[in-house]
Amino acid sequence: MSEVEALPPGLPRMINDRYEIESLIGRGGMADVYLALDHVLSRKVAVKVLRPDTATNPMVVNRFRREAKAVAALSHPNIVAVYDTGELPATEQQHERLPFMVMEYVTGKTLKQVISQDTIDAEFAVRVARGVCEALDHSHANNVVHRDVKPANVMVTDAGHVKLMDFGIARALDNSATMTQTAAVVGTAQYFSPEQARGEQVDFRSDIYSAGCLFYELITGKPPFTGDSPVSVAYQHVGEIPPAPSEVTHDVDPIFDPVVAKVLSKERDDRFQSAGAFAAALEDALNGVEFHEDPASPSTYTLPIYGNHDSTETGFAAQSAPLTSEHPVFAANDAPVETTRHRSNRGLIVLLSLIAVVAVALASFLVIRSIQADAEKRAPVAVPDVKNLSEDDASSLLRDATFNVRVEREFSEDVDENKASRTDPSSGTQVAKDSTVTLYISEGSEQRVIPKDLANQSEAAARDALRQAGLEVGTVTREDSATIPTDWVIGTSPELGSKVKAGSEVDLILSTGKVKVPDVSDMSREDAQKALEAEDVGLKAQFVDVETDEYEEGTLFAQSPNASAEATPGDLVKISVAVPVPDETPTPTPTPSESESDSSEDSDSQSPSETTSPSPSQSRSGKLPPPANPGEGN
Structure with missing residues (x-):
């Protein structure tokens, strides 16, 4: 064997000293599938081994064993065969025993891959449906219901043969064959039968419904129902009618529409009663033979009263009249007796005829009433108009109309807050009973x-x-x-x-609670005061006169705080106002003669220490004090 990828811990390369694992070829929800070589029969086989992470779940283990048991009992060319089964022993790496089964190795594509990659014509679709139906007929004959017929579980081999596989949720046909087991939903929502979606018991007709969904997707490219969640799809299976295939894809011949409509009937009794009957109807449609369902007509039986009757006409063995050796014409003496007998028979005939008429009328009434009741039960109901009602009133009205209610909220420009704005489906739409209607409650204007x-x-x-x-x-x-x-x-x-x-x-x-100090330089006093004390500034101005020769008189040349600085409203801004520097008066210079006379007089009348200096005022005015009178002294 060539070198292949490493196997998971605990999985031996050789199983049962017979099957040599080569490579992983597929992974499923609970098991991995490996390509292996059967050294006894020298053939390639597929070995399906339960994954270690699911081996601890008893429900998964039982499902795996049930698949092996169910398929082992089936032997059909359209069903993937199971050759062997067993369990791998626990190891140090894997503490759980791992069940495995050895199956027929099939090369090809799943039908899901074929649908996604190719455009399928009607002839191929009918051929695939025929193969699936033959496999289902065989499993149903052995009381095995597959319960998960879908494109992913159908293989189209390289030679063009159809193989049905994955009987993992198949069940023997008994009272336990329901949609759920241990609270786990089984099957795939897009291919559910209505009874599976409702959690009811399933039978072979559930598989036929799923086969119809599969054929629908083959010829249209999409399942009959799609939705945002499996629950929404399941609701559609229960309460909605899928569009005809010819309406979804115009290339589909409308001759298939009645066949699909019958196989997808909501009630099991209305569907084909065998997968083979469904396949035969498809082949007739492919050959141009339209499908017409024969209306069921009640059998009418007549009870013979007397005389010879053909048993093939009445369905009963007719009573014979007693034999006589005499010809009735010559039995004159018996005439009165015969008349009496015929009269009594005639009365009995009338009575029984009246009873039969009444019975037929009563039976007809009951049948018609039953049909009407069933039609009323299935008849869709119009969604009531709940706009502008309160949430409680709108919900009650919808529930009274047999709908389930889901409440959501949205903005609405024309509906007051906490009032119903609309429903989905909209009011007046015909919807199946017990469907879910979304009620939208207004949150007011957006x-x-x-x-x-x-x-x-x-x-x-x-x-x-x-x-x-x-x-x-x-x-x-x-x-x-x-x-x-x-x-x-x-x-x-x-x-x-x-x-x-x-x-x-x-x-x-x-x-910020602050203001920027405006720049008041080169303004007048009035303008500066207005700018500082403005309403959006709120500062106070203080003008300070400063003697300077650098600016003209009255010029505002400095401020504190400076311009653009931040200040709190009400703060004081000091502004320097230029005023001229005062001029000083110079002292007059005396003439020489005056200086001499004054000097001599001073020297005669006063001592040097007693000389007085002029007062500041006198100095500024340039005037000296008047001289003293002669003879006067201290």
């Missing part, structure tokens, strides 16, 4: 108004108000404001009072 009173509120109060309005808080930015306190709301983005969608983010603009 448009929300940003409250106008958010301005001049604290951040916490603004957040609460937005949340109550159905909006979210976005980013938070800050701007200077002289009138709004720190961390209180100045505005929003979008603007206050504007309309936005519910759940939208609204950005908050909060106050």
